[in-house]
Every structure is written in structure tokens, then in C-alpha cells.
Amino acid sequence: MPELPEVENMALGLREAILKRPINAVEVKQPDILAGPKRRQWRAFMKSLPGGQIISITRRAKRLIAKIDNDCCLLFQLGMTGRFSLGRFDGDDCYPLEEKLVKHTHFTINFTDGLQLRFIDPRRFGRLWLFSDLDPANPDPAMESAGMGRLGPEPFDIKPEKFITLLNRQRPIKSFLLDQNRICGLGNIYTDESLFAAGIHPETLCRTVTEEKVRRLLKHIKSILQQAIRFGGTTFSDYRNPYGDMGQFRNRLKVYGREDQPCKRCQSPIQRIQIGGRSSHFCPLCQNKPTA
DNA sequence: ATTTCATCCTGGAGGC
DNA sequence: TGCCTCCAGGATGAAA
Numbered sequence A: 001m002p003e004l005p006e007v008e009n010m011a012l013g014l015r016e017a018i019l020k021r022p023i024n025a026v027e028v029k030q031p032d033i034l035a036g037p038k039r040r041q042w043r044a045f046m047k048s049l050p051g052g053q054i055i056s057i058t059r060r061a062k063r064l065i066a067k068i069d070n071d072c073c074l075l076f077q078l079g080m081t082g083r084f085s086l087g088r089f090d091g092d093d094c095y096p097l098e099e100k101l102v103k104h105t106h107f108t109i110n111f112t113d114g115l116q117l118r119f120i121d122p123r124r125f126g127r128l129w130l131f132s133d134l135d136p137a138n139p140d141p142a143m144e145s146a147g148m149g150r151l152g153p154e155p156f157d158i159k160p161e162k163f164i165t166l167l168n169r170q171r172p173i174k175s176f177l178l179d180q181n182r183i184c185g186l187g188n189i190y191t192d193e194s195l196f197a198a199g200i201h202p203e204t205l206c207r208t209v210t211e212e213k214v215r216r217l218l219k220h221i222k223s224i225l226q227q228a229i230r231f232g233g234t235t236f237s238d239y240r241n242p243y244g245d246m247g248q249f250r251n252r253l254k255v256y257g258r259e260d261q262p263c264k265r266c267q268s269p270i271q272r273i274q275i276g277g278r279s280s281h282f283c284p285l286c287q288n289k290p291t292a
Numbered sequence B: 001a002t003t004t005c006a007t008c009c010t011g012g013a014g015g016c
Numbered sequence C: 001t002g003c004c005t006c007c008a009g010g011a012t013g014a015a016a
Helices: A004-018 A040-047 A099-104 A141-145 A161-167 A175-177 A189-196 A211-230
Strands: A021-027 A054-060 A065-070 A072-077 A083-088 A105-111 A115-120 A126-133 A271-275 A278-282
Touching: A004 A054, A004 A065, A004 A083, A004 A115, A004 A211, A021 A040, A040 A126, A054 A189, A083 A189, A126 A141, A161 A211, A175 A189, A189 A211, A189 A278
Parallel strands: none
Antiparallel strands: A021 A105, A054 A065, A065 A072, A072 A126, A083 A115, A105 A115, A271 A278
16 A cells, blocks of 8 residues: 555655664564575675665655665565554664564664664565665666566656657556556555546546546646645555654545545545456546446 | 456455 | 454566
């Protein structure tokens, strides 16, 4: 469920808390989350870590990248339920973690002053990659295996003309928007919300959407993501920021998770259907069913 | 080349 | 209360 706005908020929170703080050690509690390079590279990495520090934290798509001053990067792929929690390994937790989450803490970074960053992921769809960051012109193959090269553009970087070109395909627009290799960052919540805002039925085939509506859709995608970032993201069940706070965008959702409830614009009941194996929430009146 | 689909995983919900 | 089944969805890799 972490989509672009949630990951952006995680990055924000982590930047405030852990940048430039000397690292004591990292602990891997659940090795299955480690992806990418071989075990011995991980071992070497962990050996080189004490005394190092994180020098930048950035977001790409729904992934978070922590750059460390030993020329390595950690790439967190959060999957469904991956998140971070700040605390202290010396007891006296500042942001106490629910007891049931303790066993889902798979990776921690302990800082010399006692602060601890925990990576938590009950459903374990999340992955942690390691790659070296020596030469930008010659990227680490581990980045490729993490699928970074295939990712589509960031929504905020897309120009309307580009978006029109991208949409020239025979495929339901819902599936297109979820496809991270076409446009990245959107998940089930924000695709449904964007399509509602633009008045487009999720089953509409991309290339049948009028140019005017494509432009409108792009504007709504950007503004909804922006608003969701401002409100701290959406918490449905699992998402929390690193301090344990819920996102506040949930009560501004118009369609996602509102099956059978009245449309906020026209009062007709919101419907839910499956498209490409994913549920899609929409208003049957505000989002006209495509003719075909 | 492009798109669809099963798969991974756990907790929570609903049925009986 | 307990047991069972089903469902949620991000990303992947195989199949169509």
C-alpha cells in the first residue's frame, strides 16, 4: 500500500531523523528480505558500515534509497506492508512499536547514540537491495536486477504531450496506470482516485480517451499526489510514517474503499469491479462506461 | 514488444 | 470460541 505519497513521507521523516548520524551496526533478522548481491557482499558491506553515515535519502517510484558514505546504497522496496519505525535499541523507546510488529522487524540500523531504525514488513513482500554507487555512468548491475532501469517516469516529470504518446495503447487505463514500467508511483488507491477526478471509467481503453481528458487526468494525478503528500499519505490499515503517525488522506478519498457508499459528487453507490486481477472503485455515473 | 496472470505472504474478516 | 476459507495488493517472471 505504500504508494508515492507514503514513500515520500517516509523519506521526509527519515531525512530529519537519521541523516549524518554515525552508524554502530546493522542487524539482519530475516535474511529472506535481502535481494540482489550475494551473501558475502552483504557481509562485506556490513563489516564496512560501523562509523559510516547515511548521506542522502531519496525516493524513486515507490522505492526508497539510502546512500551511505562508504559508496553503497540501500534500496528498500516496500511491497505491501513494508515500513520504517524509529526507536531506541537501548530501551526507553521514543516511538514504541506495537508488540505484534516486533516479530516482523527484519532489518535494523543501530546508531551510536542509541537511535534505531527498524524495517518492518508483516507480509514480507518487501525487499532490500544493496548496490555500489561509484560511477553513475556505469551503474551497478544489482540496480538492473532490482528493475530500476525499467521504471517509467515520475508522474511530476511527465509533460502532457508525453503522456498522450504514452497512452496510445490498447489496454484498460486502470492497468496502464498501475504499470510501474509506464508511469511509476501510482498504486491502487491513487489510480482509482485520479480516474474518478478525471471522470474516466477504469475499463476505458487508453487510446480511446480523448486528448482533453488525458490532459485532465495528468493534472489530477499530479494534484492528488501532491495533496496526499501534504496530508501525510493514506493509512488504510498498515501504513505509518517512521514516527508511527497515520496518514490523514483517507477521509478525503472519493472512491477507494468506498464500495456501496454514496458518491460524494452525485450520491450513486460507488461500485467495485476487478480489472486485471485488481479491484477498481468507481462511480458508475460520474465515470461513464466506455462504449464498445 | 506488449500485456495478462499466477505467485509470493500474513492478518483480518466472515461463515458456520 | 475456534476453525476454515477467502481476500487485500506490489512486483515479478512466465505465458499468451
